[in-house]
Amino acid sequence: MEIPDGPTFKSSRSRDAITFELAGRWTIGASAALEDGARAVFAEASKVRRAVLDLGAVAALDTAGAWLIDKTRRELAAAGVEARLERVRPEYGILLEEAHYRQFEAPSGKRRLYAAVLLADIGESVVSFGKDVLAGVSFLGEVVASLLGTIIAPLRFRAISLVFHIEQIGFRSVPIIGLINFLVGCIVAQQGIFQLQRFGASTFAVDLIGILVLRELGVLLTSIMIAGRSGSAVTAEIGSMKMREEIDALKVMGLRPVEVLIVPRILALVISLPLLTFIADMAALFGGLLVAWGYGGINPAAFMARLQSAIGENTFLVGIIKAPFMALVIGIIASMEGLAVAGSAESLGRRVTASVVKSIFMVIVLDGFFAVFFAGIRY
């Protein structure tokens, strides 16, 4: 079946009446020609008193064609033209009946001022941020209560689950965390030496590496990596369970989702992150040592001696102390986003993205607070 002829019509006029002999294929395949045909019929017919649409020669008709023909007839009637269909085949008759013209109310396109929308959006996001923080705190309370519950009744504690998640979150992250921090240690050392050389102070690069890595970079990079790698996984796991009503299934079986799913994950994060931070610190210092040796001509013994005088126990502890708090923030945000997943797969995708973005943001904000705090107590 080719599409040889689009919709056509011939008109013949007699005093105040006009007869249109429609022919060809009045189907949607004709695309724009279909609308043009109907428009042309209307334009010509609206000038007379009576119009006859003769469908005898129509080769094919579908809902789109039937709709337009019926619409034309009714619009002519509304314009005071007496319009009639003639020689309608029975099957076309059914089609014209099924696809009869009716007015669909136009969708209400409420337009608002762009600036107003923008301001409203900003306001909304501030309010929703405030709500997020509140919800986060109350969720934290729930987690802590749940945790205390397991301390009182240790049988309820899910040790196997905890070990499993420590493996997933902690152990399996070791290679990537080690590698990234090693590379960052190398880069910091190279830049430090290169910039400080000009003042003849290249050995101070060791101080730079030690303090920067131990206090800030190690824990920050590890937290960001874990937010991306494990936070997203937690959101996806919990979210897909939420989506398939598995969480509801847990609830009706009398299990508490927070206790079963979330406490083990958050606990695993809190245990893993300090350990990973330690590995990150060592990897970065090792990278720095290698570059200082190869690029800056500082041999390992000199590097170690310099490092010992540059840093103290507190330098190392500042980094490590931050780690469990970072873990808590990542875990809370990831779990909350997971539980907020609704129905669709695309909601899951959005939540995973939101989880990663929010965790990284909060990790950096928290790091800022810690910097102020430690400076305040001169630690």
Add this chain to the structure above:
Amino acid sequence: MHEASAATAPGRGGRDLAISVRDLVVGFGDTLVVRGLDLDVYRGEVLGFVGGSGTGKSVLTRTILGLERKRSGRIEVFGEDLDKASAADHARIERRMGVMFQQGALFSNLTVKQNIQVPMREHLRLSPRFADELAMLKLALVGLDLDAADKLPAQLSGGMIKRAALARALALDPELVFLDEPTSGLDPIGAADFDELIATLQKTLGLTVFMVTHDLDSIYAICDRVAALAEGKVIAAGPISTLLASDHPWVHAYFHGTRARRFQDVQ
């Protein structure tokens, strides 16, 4: 779509064939799902396609649609051999077919109306107003509330998703419609409504319907012919009376089981 004259691929008894499958073999890895299958679908009929779960009904449908590769065999749609058809021919044939997937497959980031308009936008040049009117008309035809037009698929119930998917399948007024388990997951009343809807559309639009189904109600209510799939072949095909008379164990169990018994009185 009604044709004043359409003379392509006359089948047995002089009836036109919409689909003709011969010796089809489809497999994944070293398991063959379809093994030498023959099937005819006549123009203007509703063919019910039955078979146990996992026997390859969806795979056959997907192969006819060109979504799955066949190992060997011949598939003709509207009398044209799909292997010999050029890309342009394929596009032309595809425009004459509508598909409703088992899970609906509505695009989740588009509203129902936009979903229906996707094929229109892709293949046609229509004024926005006409495209809107057509989309709403399709919604009205499948019996969906017009409020649903601006909703996202996630906001619809299972039955509404099926209807919206059917509306999208009908967007270009196809001649041949594939329905993969259209009534599964619907309540009996919803399923009966859906059957009625398909029957009405088939009568008014002159559709050819290829319907994969498990639903005995649908089969008795609207199918002109039924084909049964087992062991990778069509083991029986014809009006329901033919299948009732079949002595293949699966077909017998299906049409004479406890669930089928209530239809016996009707016969």
